[in-house]
Amino acid sequence: MAMLHTVNKSPFERNSLNSCLTKSKEGSTILLIEDAVVGALKGTIVADKLTAAVANKNVCVLGSDLNTRGFTEADIIDGIKIVDYAGFVDLVAEHSNVQSWL
Amino acid sequence: MSDGIKKFMFVNTKAPYGTVYALESLEVVLISAAFDQSVSLVFCDDGVFQIANNQKTDDSGMKNFSPAYKALGDYDINKLYVEKESLEERGLTLDNLMALTYEDEDDDWAEKPSIILVTRAELADLMDEQDVVISS
Amino acid sequence: MATISVEGKEIEVDEEGYLVNLDEWFPAIATEMAKIDEVEMGDDHWDIINFLREYYEEYQIAPAVRVLTKAVAKKLGKEKGNSKYLYELFPYGPGKQACKFAGLPKPTGCV
Numbered sequence: 405m406a407m408l409h410t411v412n413k414s415p416f417e418r419n420s421l422n423s424c425l426t427k428s429k430e431g432s433t434i435l436l437i438e439d440a441v442v443g444a445l446k447g448t449i450v451a452d453k454l455t456a457a458v459a460n461k462n463v464c465v466l467g468s469d470l471n472t473r474g475f476t477e478a479d480i481i482d483g484i485k486i487v488d489y490a491g492f493v494d495l496v497a498e499h500s501n502v503q504s505w506l
Numbered sequence: 507m508s509d510g511i512k513k514f515m516f517v518n519t520k521a522p523y524g525t526v527y528a529l530e531s532l533e534v535v536l537i538s539a540a541f542d543q544s545v546s547l548v549f550c551d552d553g554v555f556q557i558a559n560n561q562k563t564d565d566s567g568m569k570n571f572s573p574a575y576k577a578l579g580d581y582d583i584n585k586l587y588v589e590k591e592s593l594e595e596r597g598l599t600l601d602n603l604m605a606l607t608y609e610d611e612d613d614d615w616a617e618k619p620s621i622i623l624v625t626r627a628e629l630a631d632l633m634d635e636q637d638v639v640i641s642s
Numbered sequence: 643m644a645t646i647s648v649e650g651k652e653i654e655v656d657e658e659g660y661l662v663n664l665d666e667w668f669p670a671i672a673t674e675m676a677k678i679d680e681v682e683m684g685d686d687h688w689d690i691i692n693f694l695r696e697y698y699e700e701y702q703i704a705p706a707v708r709v710l711t712k713a714v715a716k717k718l719g720k721e722k723g724n725s726k727y728l729y730e731l732f733p734y735g736p737g738k739q740a741c742k743f744a745g746l747p748k749p750t751g752c753v
Contacts, residue, residue, distance in 0.1 A: 414521050414552050416596060439524030442555060447597025468565035472523055474558035474572075474602070488565070536750045540706055570702065577701040580709045 406431050408499035412438040412506065415450045420505040422450075425457050433462040433495055435487070441470045444480040451481060458483035466492060512637035513544045518553035520642060522571070523563075528556045529571055531642040536574075539581040547578070548629065550589035554596065557586075557603050557621075572604065579608030584620045591626050648674045660742050667695075667745030675743050679734065687731050687743075689718060694744040704749040707737040 409428050415421035421436070421443050428434060434457065436443055443450055444465040457463050458481065467486040470476065477486055487495065496502055516535050522528040538545055549557055556575070563570040578586070586606055593599060600623060609615040624632065633639055643662065645652040648670050654662040659675065661667060672691055676683045693714060697705055705713065707725065715723020722728075728736035737749040 412524065414524070417521070417552050439521045439552070442521065442552070442596065445597045449595045451597065469523075471562040471564075472566040472568055472570075473521070473555055474561040476560075533750050536703065536706065540708065573701045574703045577703055577705070577709070580705065580713060 406433060406499055408432070408495050408502045409434045410502065410504050411436055411440040411443070412504070414439040415443040416448075422453070424503075424505040425453055428457075428461060430460040431462075433464060433499060435492065435495060436463075436465045436484075437469055437492075438466075441465050441473060441475070444470070444484045445475065446479060446481055454481050454484065464491070464495065511542065511544055513546070513635065514538060515546050515548060515633060515636040515639045517548040517550065517633070517639060517641040518556055519551040521552040521555040522561075523566075523568055527642045528553070531640075532556075532571065532574060534640070535578070535583065536581060539583060545583050546585035546587065546632075547583065548587045548589070548632075550592045550626075550629065552592075552596075554588060554592045554598060554603070557588075557606065558598075559602055559604050575604060575606055578606065579620060582608075584608035584618070585622060586620045587622050587624045587629060587632060589626060589629055590623050593623075646671075646674055646678070658742075658748065660748055661745045664745055664747070671745060672743040679739065681732065681739075681743075683743075686722075687740075689722070690714065690728065690731060690736065690740050691744045693717065694740055694746055698744070698746050704737070704741045704746040706749055707735070710736055710740075 407429065409424050409432060411421045411424050411434065413420045421440060424434060443454060454463065463483065464485045464487045465480060467488050470486065516531055518528060518531055520527040535545065535547065557572070561570050561572040588603065600621065603621060606620045607617045608620050610618050643654050644657065645654050653666055653671060656662055661671070673683055694704065697713065711723055711725055711728060714728070732739040741747070741749055
């Protein structure tokens with residue numbers, strides 16, 4: 405079964421999202437939480453990498469953390485899914501393992 | 507300076523909520539305003555997210571402290587420098603930021619914008635002019 | 643944790659008498675806190691309390707005394723927007739004491 409990767413640091417400040425993107429397998433899920441949610445925004449210097457990831461990975465963002473920082477579905481890259489806390493729990497249950505990129 | 511007023515600049519580089527830096531810095535800024543110094547703020551790198559518009563914390567249960575930035579004008583803090591390159595790297599424009607203003611006492615309390623868009627090079631010059639620079 | 647008793651309810655307060663849960667506030671709490679501090683609440687007191695609650699609702703901070711004074715002057719007139727008037731109403735300080743009665747946290751920067 406596939407791995408669930410969670411990332412919680414801004415990609416503009418740390419390299420953890422980049423590490424995750426380069427070390428996660430096709431078909432795995434990447435969930436952006438806390439300060440990492442800004443990595444899902446359109447038009448950023450990391451947007452191309454995220455757009456590429458969406459093609460063969462399941463990329464999600466925690467909606468409540470996105471809203472907290474002032475952004476909504478309209479602001480994020482097409483193909484990135486918004487999940488709520490229940491969806492977060494489902495993702496953990498559906499995957500064989502969770503890797504937290506800090 | 508001879509009148510004892512020093513130029514303080516608070517440089518905000520961290521995103522809000524994920525860490526406590528933004529909130530702590532804001533508290534220090536509000537306290538510093540009691541000492542009648544010349545205070546300016548910088549929002550660069552992920553610090554630009556601190557003054558993003560439409561922050562809604564109902565679902566995350568965190569305290570939304572973004573309204574407090576709107577009070578800065580009341581505290582006579584009306585020079586808020588935002589770094590242009592930082593916005594661009596994050597896919598943002600001034601429209602993504604709160605419309606922060608102050609009332610100009612010397613101009614019949616006219617409401618004026620507090621946010622000043624500056625380039626990275628201009629910011630370096632501004633920092634160079636300060637007596638005290640506090641980064642977080 | 644200390645409590646004060648208001649209309650049969652036990653309300654939690656911190657060691658300085660400020661509300662622990664800001665959402666619990668209702669007007670009788672201000673009246674009770676004032677009684678403890680030996681302040682008799684009148685309309686002038688309530689003007690300031692209501693002003694502070696509106697300010698907190700909008701900005702999520704308790705204003706510094708200087709800011710409060712200036713804002714009161716603008717909203718309620720110069721004769722009320724000065725520290726002498728505000729200290730007469732709230733002898734322990736319009737920042738600290740009025741914020742306490744209003745159910746706000748202690749103003750940032752007050753020690």
